[in-house]
Amino acid sequence: MASLSSIPWGYLEPINNIYPRGILTKSSYIIGRHPNECDIILDSKELRQHEYFIHLSSKHFIIESIDNGRSIFFRDISRNGCYIDGELIHHTKVLLQNSEHIISLALKENRAYRFIHLSGLFGVSNLDERYLKGNLLGSGSFANVYKAISHVTHTHRAIKIINKDQCEKQIGPGFSKYLYREVSIHGSVDHPCILRRFDVYHEKSDLFVEMEYAAGGSLLDRIHKTYIMDEDECKFIFYQIGCALAYLHRLKIVHRDIKPANVLLMSNERETVAKLSDFGVAKYVYASSRYLNTTIAGTQQFMAPEVQFQTGHSTNADFEFVLGYKVTILNKQNFLSGWSGKEKID
The missing domain is CATH 3.30.200.20 (Phosphorylase Kinase; domain 1)
Structure with a gap:
């Protein structure tokens, strides 16, 4: 029987939401369709309706932690194989050497999980x-x-x-x-x-x-100061946040809580480094429009419409109100009153 630890050594984050997530604390896990012999069961109403389901084995793979999480091994025990970062693994045991790996089941395009190595974290x-x-x-x-x-x-x-x-x-x-x-x-x-x-x-x-530590406090603090931020100061801050978002989006990460309180300034100087913070609702996103995020996440008054109305969102949600923030700062309006969306942006 696998031993149990209170400290997790790994996390199986679903890339495709039809798969169950898993926080890994035991020394080993069996993942597959079998309801009694698997620790993480790949069987649900949503999964059964998907074309990938028939390719999954009753026991598809084993993932195990050795030496208190210092070494992680992945073993394929399926009939159709697995792919680790695009490389076929069939009836083979391999060492997972990186902090993150993409796991595809049976078919290369069936990207099921992102494995995140948490040991030492x-x-x-x-x-x-x-x-x-x-x-x-x-x-x-x-x-x-x-x-x-x-x-x-x-x-x-x-x-x-x-x-x-x-x-x-x-x-x-x-x-x-x-x-x-x-x-x-x-x-x-x-x-x-x-x-x-x-x-x-x-x-x-x-x-x-x-x-x-950000000695200049947040952008929200600066907005509440007595002086009015000029256009150059505003542009410089938003240029930096735009660079941060472009970087995150290249990594397929959506922040989902862009607001003045989450933009931190490294000094009290007018021309200072601005940094994006608070990844509490950040999430990986993927290209397929079939699996857009539909969960509500973030601060309501700063949510993009597609988040608030749950119509499906991706990285576009992060940029939705950036222009609105800039207009509000330049007009010296209070952010706490929100932006109605009716203002005209030239």
């Missing part, structure tokens, strides 16, 4: 042993962000403390998959206009995310 730590915690920078429904000094690097950091109990109350028992997706996506990106995520630690009730 979550270390166990006592907050006070690693950081000198300072003032509160911001708070949300289940997380607070504090300014801190790292005892290890002796540099300023922002520490996001996520309360797991509050997460479960608001999101439900499946809250873990959202936390893992947030920290894994944020940790996988590297761009000068995206706030850096460093280490992630957890205690029994809290998750700590160590991030870059």
